[in-house]
Amino acid sequence: MPKSAPPDSSLPRRPDRDRRVRQNARIARVLGVLNLIQSRGRWDLKAIADELECSERTVRRDLEVLEFAGVPYYFDEREHCFRVRPDYKFPALALTADEAWGQALATAFSQAPGLNIGPGAKPTTRKLAASSQEHLKTIIADALRLIEVFDLKLADHSKHHETVQAIQCALLNQTQITGVYKSPYETQQVKLTIHPYRLCLVKQAWYVVGHMAGETEAKTFRVARFKSLRATQKPAEVPADFDLRNHFGNAWSVFRGKQRYDIELEFEAEAAKIVTETIWHHTQKAKKTKGDRVLLSFQVDGLDEILHWVLAWAGKVTVIKPDALRQKLNQTLTKALKMNSRTE
Numbered sequence: 001m002p003k004s005a006p007p008d009s010s011l012p013r014r015p016d017r018d019r020r021v022r023q024n025a026r027i028a029r030v031l032g033v034l035n036l037i038q039s040r041g042r043w044d045l046k047a048i049a050d051e052l053e054c055s056e057r058t059v060r061r062d063l064e065v066l067e068f069a070g071v072p073y074y075f076d077e078r079e080h081c082f083r084v085r086p087d088y089k090f091p092a093l094a095l096t097a098d099e100a101w102g103q104a105l106a107t108a109f110s111q112a113p114g115l116n117i118g119p120g121a122k123p124t125t126r127k128l129a130a131s132s133q134e135h136l137k138t139i140i141a142d143a144l145r146l147i148e149v150f151d152l153k154l155a156d157h158s159k160h161h162e163t164v165q166a167i168q169c170a171l172l173n174q175t176q177i178t179g180v181y182k183s184p185y186e187t188q189q190v191k192l193t194i195h196p197y198r199l200c201l202v203k204q205a206w207y208v209v210g211h212m213a214g215e216t217e218a219k220t221f222r223v224a225r226f227k228s229l230r231a232t233q234k235p236a237e238v239p240a241d242f243d244l245r246n247h248f249g250n251a252w253s254v255f256r257g258k259q260r261y262d263i264e265l266e267f268e269a270e271a272a273k274i275v276t277e278t279i280w281h282h283t284q285k286a287k288k289t290k291g292d293r294v295l296l297s298f299q300v301d302g303l304d305e306i307l308h309w310v311l312a313w314a315g316k317v318t319v320i321k322p323d324a325l326r327q328k329l330n331q332t333l334t335k336a337l338k339m340n341s342r343t344e
Contacts, residue, residue, distance in 0.1 A: 029054065030062045034084070037073055042081040095128065100136045103128060104143030114154035115201075155205035155224050163229045167199050167208050170231035174238060176213070179229030181221060189227060195236040198244050199223075202254045209247060210236070218247055220254050250283060250301040252309065257302015264320035265296050271316040280309070295320070303328060 032052050036043045045056045052059070063082070066073060072085040095103075103125050110121040129140040157164065163179075170177045177196055182189040193213040200207055206223040249256045267275050269292035276286050276294055283299040300306050307328050310317060314333065319326040 026062075029058075030065050033059060033062045034066055034071060037082040038084045042079055044081050048082075095132055095136055097136070097139055100128070100132065100139045101143050104140050105147055107144065108147040108149050112149040112152050112154070114152060114157055153204060155222070157206060157224055160206075160224055160226070163223055163226050164199070164206060166229050166231045167196060167223065170196050170236065171199060173231070174236050176232045176234045176236045177208075177210075177229055178232055180227040182225055182227055184225075192221075193232075194221065195238065197238050197242050200244060202248075207254055209244065210238075218242065220247075250281075250299050252281060252298075252300050252302070252305035255302065255305060257300075257304070260299060260301050261303060261322050261325065263296075263298040263300050263306065263322070263325065265310065265313075266318045266320055267294050267296065267313065268316045269293055271313060275313070307332065 029052055033048055036048055036051060041047075043051075045059050048059045049056045063073070072088050073082055074085070075081070076083045103121075107121040107125045109115070125140060125144070129137050132140070166179075167177060169175075176193055178191070178193040180189050181192050194208070194210045195213070196208050196210040197218060198209045200209065208221050208223060209218055210221075211218050247256075248254060250260060251257070266289060272288075272292060272294035275296065280296075281298045281300065283297075285297045287295045287297070289295050298306070303325050307325065310319065310325070310329055311332060314329075319329055
């Protein structure tokens with residue numbers, strides 16, 4: 001029997017470590033595919049390939065691995081995406097150190113005074129810690145001990161826990177909400193029925209965005225202003241193309257004015273470093289000027305909200321433009337001086 005030819009010693013031999021690295025990378029990618037198609041998102045070949053930064057051919061091979069492993073996935077023709085059979089549960093949850101730390105951080109943040117978004121994060125973290133490896137248990141325990149969230153200066157939601165829960169329930173079940181709302185800008189409270197789209201935390205308060213029954217325009221309602229609220233059994237009509245960023249536009253906070261303004265504010269040197277430590281608005285741009293000053297520019301829809309912010313920097317900021325903001329600032333400061341110059 002002829003002997004086989006000896007291996008060509010001139011060819012570079014690939015270290016075993018490299019082979020293990022490639023195998024681990026593929027396993028991680030296959031699990032990534034499973035994680036995506038088990039979520040509620042709409043993941044087709046292209047979307048999965050874009051998310052995992054690989055080719056569609058590679059995704060097909062990874063799906064074959066999942067099929068061989070007995071994962072009951074299928075392609076939903078109506079939704080045009082891959083799904084996993086609802087009763088299937090992957091047997092293990094592997095957290096990275098960053099993910100464990102992030103879960104602990106979410107727990108600390110959710111317990112901040114005034115936030116009142118429900119107790120879900122803490123028991124979830126406790127369950128994850130109980131089922132994780134020892135080093136992850138240590139990370140979670142240390143993170144919970146070392147991270148604290150103080151003094152967020154949020155609106156007081158301590159009396160509105162049931163309201164927040166009702167909104168959460170309605171959003172999950174896609175049903176309408178109804179309740180009594182008292183706006184500080186109206187003389188009387190009103191009863192509203194709302195088709196809710198989103199629950200969002202903006203600046204210092206929770207808001208629910210949706211349209212009122214009989215209308216189509218999305219509006220923003222401050223949660224703490226509901227005197228009562230409950231979820232109904234009636235289905236909510238939520239536009240599939242609704243986008244929260246488009247809804248708020250370039251509002252300084254939540255209330256979008258009808259006119260857009262180019263804002264330029266020059267801050268004195270003593271305030272320049274402090275004001276640039278924070279991103280105040282998503283359109284913010286900063287430019288250094290003479291004497292260690294800084295010029296902040298924004299594009300803002302409406303002036304009322306940004307006016308209140310500028311007033312907090314009074315004596316340290318000059319309104320370069322627009323004239324309308326400078327006039328509002330001067331009028332407000334003049335009124336304040338008059339109110340506070342009275343003698344007994």
